[in-house]
Amino acid sequence: MDSPRLVLVVFLLLFLFLSPDSQAPSLSQQRELDYSVQDEKNALDVLNSSSYGGFDSTNNRWLNVTGFRQDDGYVWDLLPRVQERAKEQIQRSLDALQQSRSFQNTSGFPNNRPSTENAEPRTVQHALSSMDPFMDPAPLYQNVTGIFKGEWVSSRTVPGHEPPSLNLSALAPRIYYTSKNYNRNITGQSGDLRVQIDERSGGDPLPDPGLAIDVKAQLTIEDETSTGDGWELTLYGVHYPRQGGIVLSTTSEKFAGIFALPHLTLSERSFTLAQKLLNQTLGSTIHRQEMDFASVSNPWSSSPSNPSESMFPVPHCEFIVYLQQHPTEDPEIDLKAMEQELRFPTGASMPPAPSIRMSALLFSPDCGFVLESKGPPDFSPQEGLHLNGRKQESFIRIARHCILSFAAVICAQIFLLMRQMKETSTPSTRSRVSFYTISMMALGDGFACMGFMVVSILVDAAFLPLITTAFLSFLCVSFFGMKFLMDIWTVQAPERQERDRERQQERDRQNAAAAAATAQATPARTTPPPAPVITAAGADSLPLPVTARRPADSGATPVILPPDQDLGAAEAEDNAAAQTAPQTTLGSARREMSALYSKFYFLLLGILFLSLHATTWPTTLRSIYSNTLACLYLSFWIPQIHRNVIRNCRKALRWEFVIGESILRLAPIVYFYTVPDNILFIENDANAAYALIGWVWIQIWALVSQEILGPRFFVPKDWAPPAYDYHPLLREEDEEAGASMPIGFTQATADPTSPTTPRPGESKEKGKKVFDCAICTENIEVPVVPSGGGSGEGSAAIAAATIFSRRTYMVTPCRHIFHSQCLEGWMRYRLQCPICRENLPPL
Ligand SMILES: *[C@@H]1O[C@H](CO)[C@@H](O)[C@H](O)[C@H]1NC(C)=O
Numbered sequence: 078m079d080s081p082r083l084v085l086v087v088f089l090l091l092f093l094f095l096s097p098d099s100q101a102p103s104l105s106q107q108r109e110l111d112y113s114v115q116d117e118k119n120a121l122d123v124l125n126s127s128s129y130g131g132f133d134s135t136n137n138r139w140l141n142v143t144g145f146r147q148d149d150g151y152v153w154d155l156l157p158r159v160q161e162r163a164k165e166q167i168q169r170s171l172d173a174l175q176q177s178r179s180f181q182n183t184s185g186f187p188n189n190r191p192s193t194e195n196a197e198p199r200t201v202q203h204a205l206s207s208m209d210p211f212m213d214p215a216p217l218y219q220n221v222t223g224i225f226k227g228e229w230v231s232s233r234t235v236p237g238h239e240p241p242s243l244n245l246s247a248l249a250p251r252i253y254y255t256s257k258n259y260n261r262n263i264t265g266q267s268g269d270l271r272v273q274i275d276e277r278s279g280g281d282p283l284p285d286p287g288l289a290i291d292v293k294a295q296l297t298i299e300d301e302t303s304t305g306d307g308w309e310l311t312l313y314g315v316h317y318p319r320q321g322g323i324v325l326s327t328t329s330e331k332f333a334g335i336f337a338l339p340h341l342t343l344s345e346r347s348f349t350l351a352q353k354l355l356n357q358t359l360g361s362t363i364h365r366q367e368m369d370f371a372s373v374s375n376p377w378s379s380s381p382s383n384p385s386e387s388m389f390p391v392p393h394c395e396f397i398v399y400l401q402q403h404p405t406e407d408p409e410i411d412l413k414a415m416e417q418e419l420r421f422p423t424g425a426s427m428p429p430a431p432s433i434r435m436s437a438l439l440f441s442p443d444c445g446f447v448l449e450s451k452g453p454p455d456f457s458p459q460e461g462l463h464l465n466g467r468k469q470e471s472f473i474r475i476a477r478h479c480i481l482s483f484a485a486v487i488c489a490q491i492f493l494l495m496r497q498m499k500e501t502s503t504p505s506t507r508s509r510v511s512f513y514t515i516s517m518m519a520l521g522d523g524f525a526c527m528g529f530m531v532v533s534i535l536v537d538a539a540f541l542p543l544i545t546t547a548f549l550s551f552l553c554v555s556f557f558g559m560k561f562l563m564d565i566w567t568v569q570a571p572e573r574q575e576r577d578r579e580r581q582q583e584r585d586r587q588n589a590a591a592a593a594a595t596a597q598a599t600p601a602r603t604t605p606p607p608a609p610v611i612t613a614a615g616a617d618s619l620p621l622p623v624t625a626r627r628p629a630d631s632g633a634t635p636v637i638l639p640p641d642q643d644l645g646a647a648e649a650e651d652n653a654a655a656q657t658a659p660q661t662t663l664g665s666a667r668r669e670m671s672a673l674y675s676k677f678y679f680l681l682l683g684i685l686f687l688s689l690h691a692t693t694w695p696t697t698l699r700s701i702y703s704n705t706l707a708c709l710y711l712s713f714w715i716p717q718i719h720r721n722v723i724r725n726c727r728k729a730l731r732w733e734f735v736i737g738e739s740i741l742r743l744a745p746i747v748y749f750y751t752v753p754d755n756i757l758f759i760e761n762d763a764n765a766a767y768a769l770i771g772w773v774w775i776q777i778w779a780l781v782s783q784e785i786l787g788p789r790f791f792v793p794k795d796w797a798p799p800a801y802d803y804h805p806l807l808r809e810e811d812e813e814a815g816a817s818m819p820i821g822f823t824q825a826t827a828d829p830t831s832p833t834t835p836r837p838g839e840s841k842e843k844g845k846k847v848f849d850c851a852i853c854t855e856n857i858e859v860p861v862v863p864s865g866g867g868s869g870e871g872s873a874a875i876a877a878a879t880i881f882s883r884r885t886y887m888v889t890p891c892r893h894i895f896h897s898q899c900l901e902g903w904m905r906y907r908l909q910c911p912i913c914r915e916n917l918p919p920l
């Protein structure tokens with residue numbers, strides 16, 4: 078039976094085992110690799126032999142590496158001004174430091190004490206001598222592995238340059254570019270910027286480990302030409318931990334950035350440190366590249382798709398990036414101890430780790446633009462605060478807290494769902510719950526489960542909490558949610574079948590009518606109208622309200638069983654009927670359920686893949702998508718409200734469930750919409766968050782008012798199918814007509830239909846009648862509209878006035894009257910009148 082599937086599995090396994098691990102490089106690839114290794118060795122020689130000031134375009138001194146030669150045509154005229162600007166940024170961060178230090182202790186900064194008597198304007202050169210890497214350690218994080226986010230603006234102080242027209246075939250002779258248009262060509266005025274920095278971990282010992290360290294950074298620059306989050310590029314460079322500065326560069330076949338990086342640094346000391354460091358690290362990287370069998374031709378490639386290896390190489394704009402970490406505002410904090418504690422937690426109590434702020438300066442020597450991070454002093458702090466972020470450890474700590482909070486939310490959801498399931502354990506109560514409300518919730522949980530699984534594969538650091546939460550969500554969906562859905566589906570199956578049959582008959586009738594219209598010769602078939610089916614789940618075609626004058630009422634008198642009759646016989650009869658009928662429906666329900674399962678998972682996977690695809694869409698489209706999805710998801714009470722209207726029932730779900738689920742399901746969405754530095758770096762949109770909260774709030778109020786004012790109070794009468802009203806307004810004139818006064822009362826005036834009901838007592842008050850409740854055998858006092866008084870506006874006013882007192886009693890279609898509480902309790906188990914065993918419409 079399963080043989081095709083087995084064959085497929087075997088085939089897949091064979092494919093997995095037999096496919097080669099990695100292809101051996103072909104001859105041309107090997108030659109390509111040899112060429113690039115030779116180029117890199119030459120460039121390293123240049124790096125080794127050059128000295129500070131060896132590259133200076135204004136004095137016509139060039140380096141013999143790709144991109145830094147005179148003939149290459151890059152816009153190096155801009156470099157001195159860019160470097161000047163980078164020094165300004167250092168100066169500013171230093172000034173901020175000095176200000177904060179001068180408040181604390183004026184003697185704490187021996188190199189550069191701000192003194193009132195010596196008020197000469199300090200030059201940038203002066204500042205740089207103080208910024209040398211051997212100075213007193215400033216309150217800076219030494220290890221800035223982490224993620225930083227902010228906005229960029231196109232620089233005003235260093236305006237961009239017309240892009241030079243480069244001779245690409247001269248720059249990269251071994252590559253044939255398929256396009257003349259550059260990728261990452263930033264042409265906009267502003268956008269988002271994200272930097273992820275990775276300091277080296279492990280590896281060979283460094284020449285000056287405390288002073289210079291090699292780093293890798295991943296930039297994401299959003300621009301109008303980019304898709305998704307923006308252009309992604311990888312840069313390599315040097316971090317000076319004492320000074321807090323980082324210099325980074327891209328490297329490609331047309332730009333040997335990393336080999337000329339020391340010449341891009343800002344001082345001679347930085348140059349020497351970078352040269353020593355890179356001489357070693359680049360040398361060992363090239364060595365590994367030579368030794369490794371399956372190595373890439375450019376280990377410092379800046380884009381995920383390496384142009385020399387891709388089928389259709391496209392040129393990229395190259396980047397040189399200066400980052401400067403700002404000193405923390407509170408110099409009292411012992412950052413060193415804090416970093417140690419974050420990295421190797423011992424449980425010592427620590428104040429929360431301050432966030433890291435960085436200013437950034439980006440320069441493209443071939444596309445000729447200069448970008449800066451947005452922040453003071455050029456912009457007010459409200460507009461932007463440069464790049465802000467956290468160390469990876471504090472980030473992971475926060476992420477863990479968030480994941481655990483989400484796990485708690487899911488636990489609370491499971492708890493609420495279990496209580497609700499216990500409450501709705503009978504067919505009559507289950508039939509009130511909307512299938513679609515519960516399935517929307519289950520879809521949401523399934524989505525969370527899949528999302529956590531995907532993320533747990535990508536993020537190693539938080540694998541355990543992620544996978545635990547994914548498992549909890551899975552439990553919530555598959556164990557509780559699906560069970561509940563299956564129960565509801567089974568109970569509501571007859572109702573659906575009835576609807577299908579009606580639809581089929583409607584279609585048949587139309588077909589017959591059409592056939593009759595076209596072929597007059599043949600006599601039209603007539604289909605008998607369907608008999609209304611009343612099941613345990615309730616009738617689809619609900620009985621008319623008692624107050625409506627029933628034309629059939631004159632003849633058809635309900636059979637009234639005396640309460641003391643032998644119930645056992647009736648029950649046995651009932652059971653016999655119940656055993657034959659559901660047998661067939663159960664089988665078909667199971668079949669439908671398995672179809673439902675596949676539909677559910679198909680929908681879930683569809684939404685998941687669409688959402689994954691949406692991450693690459695432009696920002697506006699993406700936010701429209703996410704807002705639509707959130708709005709659709711948070712409409713989960715709408716099906717319940719609709720079902721309440723259609724079935725004219727109100728007590729479907731516990732209030733605890735309604736309020737709890739609303740809050741629990743809103744919480745994560747509101748978190749991402751309002752918390753500025755949320756863990757997923759999602760752009761805040763407070764207005765959308767308020768709109769979503771308001772939307773859920775409205776839905777809850779709709780449910781509340783349905784409970785109080787009746788399920789259909791906001792729907793015009795003829796929109797919904799006619800439904801039975803258990804709380805009719807009783808009229809005295811009805812009594813005379815014998816139409817709708819409850820049997821318990823009308824029997825006195827020789828009503829033949831109710832020989833056994835007792836005579837009610839007379840009420841003391843006017844306009845009230847007293848009946849007996851057969852369930853609790855207590856009295857019910859019922860307001861009655863006096864005859865003649867109820868017409869037009871008067872009766873409407875009375876209807877409004879008695880809206881709450883009418884909730885205390887219920888009148889069945891067979892015209893028996895009970896306390897609401899008593900009958901509702903009874904109807905949880907049985908949809909039959911306790912007196913006459915006539916079927917009751919569901920509540
Ligand atoms: C770097 O230059 C020195 C001489 O200054 C030379 O001895 C050494 O071999 C060179 N190293 C590399 C990797 O080229």
Ligand SMILES: *[C@@H]1O[C@H](CO)[C@@H](O)[C@H](O)[C@H]1NC(C)=O
Pocket residue numbers: 119141
């Ligand atoms: C630049 O380096 C190449 C080898 O990488 C060499 O052939 C060429 O002569 C050098 N040019 C100058 C001006 O030194």
Ligand SMILES: *[C@@H]1O[C@H](CO)[C@@H](O)[C@H](O)[C@H]1NC(C)=O
Pocket residue numbers: 181182183184185186
């Ligand atoms: C200021 O710094 C000096 C050392 O630089 C230290 O001796 C002195 O105690 C500090 N004073 C205060 C108030 O922190």
Ligand SMILES: *[C@@H]1O[C@H](CO)[C@@H](O)[C@H](O)[C@H]1NC(C)=O
Pocket residue numbers: 244245246247
């Ligand atoms: C580009 O360089 C190639 C090879 O160096 C040369 O043949 C060609 O003429 C150059 N093209 C232009 C437009 O300068």
Ligand SMILES: *[C@@H]1O[C@H](CO)[C@@H](O)[C@H](O)[C@H]1NC(C)=O
Pocket residue numbers: 220221222276277278279290420469470
């Ligand atoms: C910096 O921190 C990261 C994250 O904890 C760690 O992997 C890396 O080894 C650290 N680097 C240094 C040089 O301490």
Ligand SMILES: *[C@@H]1O[C@H](CO)[C@@H](O)[C@H](O)[C@H]1NC(C)=O
Pocket residue numbers: 125126352353356357360
């Ligand atoms: C570069 O490294 C080599 C050894 O790999 C060393 O001999 C040379 O002195 C280094 N050059 C500089 C400038 O540090």
Ligand SMILES: *[C@@H]1O[C@H](CO)[C@@H](O)[C@H](O)[C@H]1NC(C)=O
Pocket residue numbers: 240257258259262263264443444
């Ligand atoms: C970048 O885009 C601008 C505007 O579209 C264009 O003028 C410029 O030539 C492009 N730069 C490069 C290097 O292609």
